[in-house]
C-alpha cells in the first residue's frame with residue numbers, strides 16, 4: 151500500500167510518517183489511496199489468475215521445454231533477492247590438513263559462552279586434566295566489533311547419502327552402503343555473518359585479532375612435545391614420532407647455581423624479545439647453547455626446563471641417523487618455529503673431522519650409516535643457512551660430557567652463544583633437591599654436615615636425587631645420605647679443585663657479546 155509509488159525517498163518519508171502518525175491520520179491522508187473493499191480484492195484476484203493461466207498456455211505452446219527451463223532459471227536468478235549480509239564459512243579441514251582459522255574461531259567462541267546459551271558440547275581425552283566446554287551445533291552467538299554486529303554459528307552436517315542409491319542408511323560400514331552407494335563424510339564448519347559493507351574490516355582486522363587471541367590461549371595451555379627426528383630413508387611413514395614431553399623439570403626444580411640459573415633465564419627472555427633486533431642485524435633469529443659436564447649433572451633436565459619455560463617443542467636429532475646433506479636438510483625443514491633442536495652427546499655420536507677446514511659437503515664420502523663423518527661447525531653453518539631463510543625463534547642445543555674433545559672450530563666465540571657447565575652438586579643445588587624431594591624449605595640439623603661433605607667431594611645431583619628417593623622417612627633418608635657421602639669421600643681422592651676443567655661456569659662467547667652491543 152505504501153510502496154506502490156516506487157519512490158524510495160518517499161518510501162522512507164512515508165515510513166517515518168507511518169511511525170509518527172496515528173492510524174486514523176494515515177487513513178485520512180490525501181497521499182494514500184482508499185482501502186480496497188473485499189469485492190474489489192476478489193475481482194483483482196480473478197483477473198490475475200486468468201492472466202497467469204493465459205500466459206502459461208502461450209508460454210508452454212510456443213517455447214520448447216529446454217528453452218522454457220532456461221528462461222525460468224534466468225528469471226529466477228535475476229529476481230533473486232539480494233542479501234545485505236555476507237557469510238564467511240570456516241571449514242574444519244583445508245584439504246587434508248586442519249584449518250587454523252576454524253580452530254581459532256572455535257577457541258574464540260569458547261571464550262564467549264554466556265549464560266544464555268542453551269546447548270554446549272563437553273569433551274575430554276584421557277590425558278587431559280580438565281573437561282573442555284565447547285559451543286554446540288546450531289547455536290548462535292552474537293558478537294560486536296567496533297559497533298559492527300556479528301553472528302557466529304557452529305554447523306555440523308551429518309553424513310549424507312550421495313545421489314544415485316536408495317534403501318536404508320547403513321552407517322556401520324564405514325560410511326559405505328553394502329549396495330555400493332556411499333555417504334559424504336560429516337562436515338563441521340563455523341559461519342560468521344555480518345553486514346557486507348564491513349567485509350574489509352572484518353577480514354583484515356577482526357579475524358586477525360581472533361587468531362592472535364587463539365595463539366595467546368594456545369601458548370598458555372600448550373603441551374610441550376618431543377619429536378624424534380628420523381631420516382626419510384629410515385622407513386616408510388614413520389619419519390617423525392612425537393610424544394608429549396612429560397618431563398617435570400623446571401627451573402624451580404633444577405639444582406644448579408642460582409646465579410647461573412638466572413643468567414640462563416635472562417638470556418632466554420632477551421632472546422624472545424629480540425625479533426626486531428635479529429631482523430635489523432640480518433641474523434637468523436636463533437640461539438645456540440652448548441651444555442657440557444659429567445653424566446647425571448642435569449644437562450637433559452636443563453633442556454626440559456628450557457622447553458617447559460618457553461613452551462617450545464623439542465626436536466631430538468640423532469646424528470647417527472643422518473646419511474647425507476639432503477636427508478639432514480629434510481629433517482631440519484620438518485622442524486617448526488618456536489622449537490629447540492637438540493643434538494645430545496655430540497662427542498659420542500660423530501667421528502670428529504680432521505681440522506683442516508669445513509668440507510664443501512657436511513658429509514664426506516659416507517660409507518656406512520654408523521660412520522658419518524662431518525664437522526660440527528659445518529653442520530652448524532648448514533643449519534644456520536636453512537634457518538636464516540625459513541626459521542624463527544629457534545634454539546639449538548648440543549650436549550657433551552667431554553668438551554675438551556670437541557672441534558675447536560665449534561668452541562670458537564660466536565659459534566654457540568652460551569657455553570654452560572653442568573657440574574657436580576653444590577650446597578645451593580642440594581637445598582633445591584631437599585625442597586623438591588623432602589619438602590624441607592629451611593634449615594635442618596643435618597645440613598651442616600652435608601654441606602661440609604658436598605663441598606669436598608664430587609657427587610652428581612642424580613646420585614643425591616636417588617638417595618633422597620629411597621624411603622618415606624625424611625630423617626632416615628638424610629641419615630642415609632650422610633652415610634653415602636662419607637662412603638663416597640672415603641673412596642674419592644679428587645677434591646673439587648679442577649672439576650670445571652678451566653672453564654668459567656657460564657662462558658658467553660665474546661662475539662655474542664659484540665653482537666648484543668650493536
Ligand SMILES: Nc1ncnc2c1ncn2[C@@H]1O[C@H](COP(=O)(O)OP(=O)(O)OP(=O)(O)O)[C@@H](O)[C@H]1O
Pocket residue numbers: 403404405406443444445446447448449450451452551572611612613615
Ligand atoms: N641439576 C639437577 N637438578 C635436579 N635434578 C637433577 C639434576 N641433575 C640430575 N638430576 C636428576 O638426575 C636425573 C638424570 O639427570 P640428567 O639426565 O638430566 O643428566 P645428564 O647430565 O643429562 O646426564 P647424561 O650426561 O648421562 O645425559 C634426572 O632425571 C634428575 O632426576
Ligand SMILES: [Mg+2]
Pocket residue numbers: 449450451494549
Ligand atoms: Mg642427558
